[in-house]
Amino acid sequence: MAGLLSVVGTPIGNLEDASPRVVRTLGEADLVLCEDTRVTGRLLSALGVRARLERCDENVMASRIEGVLARLAAGERVAFVSDAGMPGVSDPGQRLVDAALDAGERVEVVPGPSAVTCALVASGLASEHFFFEGFLPRRPGAQRARLEELAAVPGAIVVYESPRRVAETLANVAEVMGGRRVALVRELTKLHEEVVRGEAAELAAEVAARGEVRGECVVVIAAPGPDELERRRAAAAGPARPLEEEISAGLAAGEPKSALAKRLARAFGLPRAEVYDAVVAAAGR
Structure with missing residues (x-):
């Protein structure tokens, strides 16, 4: 045989x-x-x-x-x-x-x-297309960098996470993917199975307020909308104007200095502190 x-x-x-x-x-x-x-x-x-x-x-x-x-x-x-x-x-x-x-x-x-497909269905988020990431990097900087890469995926994203780190991970998701809908699926198929959903920032705050989180966790992040995808494509293509002109345009539009510096630092690949100093100097002129 x-x-x-x-x-x-x-x-x-x-x-x-x-x-x-x-x-x-x-x-x-x-x-x-x-x-x-x-x-x-x-x-x-x-x-x-x-x-x-x-x-x-x-x-x-x-x-x-x-x-x-x-x-x-x-x-x-x-x-x-x-x-x-x-x-x-x-x-x-x-x-x-x-x-x-x-x-x-x-x-x-x-x-x-499979926790991947179970969580995806349990989340109630659109799943016509999805990407399974598994575990994200543990270090905060590396994790945010990876989330920036994943933000361009045109589908839902499924992430495994430890209950000890899930609150911090949700906070990083909120920082990188702002208004996205996110679901935390916990203890799949077990007695205390739970699905908590909301916009990324709201869910991050709710989970952080709980303190201790128990059980195996899966995070499902909704696919980006057309507007977000377009913004990210434009950012990837690089700014059309020099930094000084982008700063002037942002200030003229009333964009807060810290938000402007954060946006342009990402767009130009520069340290945020350096760009913020340039924004403050331009605002004082």
Whole structure:
């Protein structure tokens, strides 16, 4: 019999989401590869499945691939799971699937829950097009820079975040993407599942006021509207006038000095303090 690598989606919170096919596949496997044998061991016990487990997380994946391919070549059935959700989505399982396919081995996907699609639907935001970012950079400056890049994506954006950092991340979203609608989806499929929605700044303030946030969090950011997309395209193309003329035009239009400096610093790629000093000097003339 030919070997088979089964990529198996597992529940992200509610054990009832494990389909009969998931249970059967795990029970028939000669080996189940997983991120954490303790986590998967508890899952298998709850499902009434007995199987041999072997750790295969991102730290050891490279050293496991050759052995897995040998097992598949020998006709064994190998199942691969993550701690929760679909392996290969924000997960090192993609490398294993790639290697198996390159080796000509059979690969099947046994569908299961995914926090990406669950959160997208639960958010109620338009999802004709969406981009899955996964985890943003942790450092504030790097995170804001990445959000600036993502702001031009013409679709909804799905982000995973730690409950300890979600308030700060929402504040950065508000700073970069102003009037966008945003949803915080928390504890998907679990007893205390929650969806909180609002404009970015409002939602950031609401979550910050809570203090402690618990549970796994997914942030869904609405797609930019046509006006915002046009503004960002124009900004990417660069200002049509020199900095001095842009400052004069902004002051003449009554734009606040701090907001003007912030806008032009981004447009010209200059330090905000430098542009603010230029704005103040121009205002005093």
